[in-house]
Amino acid sequence: MPKTENFRPVLRFAAMSDVHFKDYHSVERERFRTALANSYAFAAQDAEHPTLDALCVIGDFTDRGTETQLQAFHEALTKQLRPETHLILSIASHEFGDAGTAVAEERLARIFGKKPDEHAVVQGFHFISMSPSKKFSPKNGYCEQKRAWMLDQLDMAAADDPKKPIFAFQHPHIPNTVYGSIGWSCDDITGIYDDYPQVINFSGHSHAPINDPRSIHQNNFTSLNMGSLSYFELDEFDKIYGTVPPDRAQCAQFYIVEADAENRVRILLYDILTESFFPEVWHIDEPSNRDSFLYTDEKRKKDNLPYFKPQAVLSVEVKDGGACVLRIPQADIAEEYVNDYDIAFRDAKTGEALRRFAVWSKYYLRHMPDEIVQEVDGLIPGKAYVVEVWPRNFYGRRGKTKLTAEFVAK
Structure with missing residues (x-):
């Protein structure tokens, strides 16, 4: 398990997207069960804060948005989600399916008791989640009212404590941020977080690996790619097999995020298939201070070159x-x-x-x-x-x- 020295969490949550529950009992259901069980087991190891305070599932948690799939996901939550864990749940293109926005929002309200957009305060930290207003394309999917709502919520959160991280969520990536945002972003949310350096924005949609160092990006704010529990797709186009690798199905990754009383944030990367953490831990020590950012384009380890050992043979x-x-x-x-x-x-x-x-x-x-x-x-x-x-x-x-x-x- 990665070490985070001298760091005592007062907040802990799991963040994931693109779970893709199907009509039948597919591997994604078991992976989700394992993810939640192991998140609680990890939290229990912390004697001072043995709690998973929130579960954030940001879009495409079903494969086609059918009633069967939504009910199955609700049943999985009912079996495992504990009262102390606040659920942040947003819908996206796969929940819209062929039925459209109105049906997806009605099912979200009826089955889960949730609205498509939410602003919650958990352990004193602001969580803001925004669902698209329609089945989006790379160009649009978030109407002006949605964008205005998000800006209002960001202002409220920043006014509460300008140094505290704001955890913001939407399904598609913001263009030119994380790995995956070349092909899987949405143009009309560009710029929405630019005036809020304390925003830590989580997005999915691409199915890109979370342990890719480009899956965290910092410029005006922090962006994170949330990966998938279903299959990989990558954002490069020179591979012999295209953007989807042959072992695409060996994909089940999510984040466990912690914050302490000093507003420091630690992001741990978890692999469900091996039930273990990746060795990386991403550090955000001063979320509101852009000068402290470690994961900017300028600070990438571009001169770190790979090499074959002398005894290597093709x-x-x-x-x-x-x-x-x-x-x-x-x-x-x-x-x-x-x-x-x-x-x-x-x-x-x-x-x-x-x-x-x-x-x-x-x-x-x-x-x-x-x-x-x-x-x-x-x-x-x-x-x-x-x-x-x-x-x-x-x-x-x-x-x-x-x-x-x-x-x-x-």
Whole structure:
């Protein structure tokens, strides 16, 4: 479990999105059960504050927003949610489904007793959650009345204590913030939090991994990507298999967030499948002071380059029909993770570049494999190839070492 020295929480909550309950008893239901059970177990270890004060589930907690799925999620909450845990629940595109806004809001009120937007004070800290006004597109989804409501709530919270963090929630990312916000953001909430450095904003929608260092972003305020309990999708477009990795279903991540009496915040990253924390703990010591921010673009560890160990060897298994299987030993890096591997195929005789693509390192898994195995097809039988592999960090920078191998396709 990550250590947070000299830090005594007075607030603790779990934050997640994109749970995706289905009509049948799918793995997401069990993952949610484990998430809540283990959140309470973690809280119980703290003798001074053994409480989970809030559970925040921010949109797409169902797969299609059907009555069956909503009732199943309500039943799961009824079985596990304790009276001392305040529920923050918002709806999003999957709750709207094909039925639309009015039906989704009626079901939210009837089944959960909730309004689509909420401002709650929990242990003296402000929580503000805003659902979209319609099934949103990348351009819009939040009407002017919604945005005005949020600004009013932010003013009220800031007036209460300008140094205290404000925990704000909406389902889609804000453009140009966290990892995932290239393809999974909503333009008309841009700028809404810019005058409130104390805002710690949680969003989902992308299904991007929470342990990606780009899943926390600080500029005018703090943004966090909440990941998913269902499947991964990533925000890069050069991978041989597209934006969804082959092991997409090995995805079940959420945050446990703590704050102390001095307004310091600690964000712990939890993996449900292994029932363990990732080693990172994100620190926000002065939420209202932008100069104290640690996770700005300027402070990213862009010069931290991965490298292959001297004994590392790239293995190529040649298969019939113009295919091969690459076995890439994982590279090392001083901090963070190796993001991916940039792979090039060249003509062994001329050196001409024939093909280039990338594969992820599987950093999003709590326990990364020792090697990456990738099959490649479409090769010309009888042709000699040289394959080159470079490790890259999260900022697109190659390491200084590469692995090479030469083979003849068959």
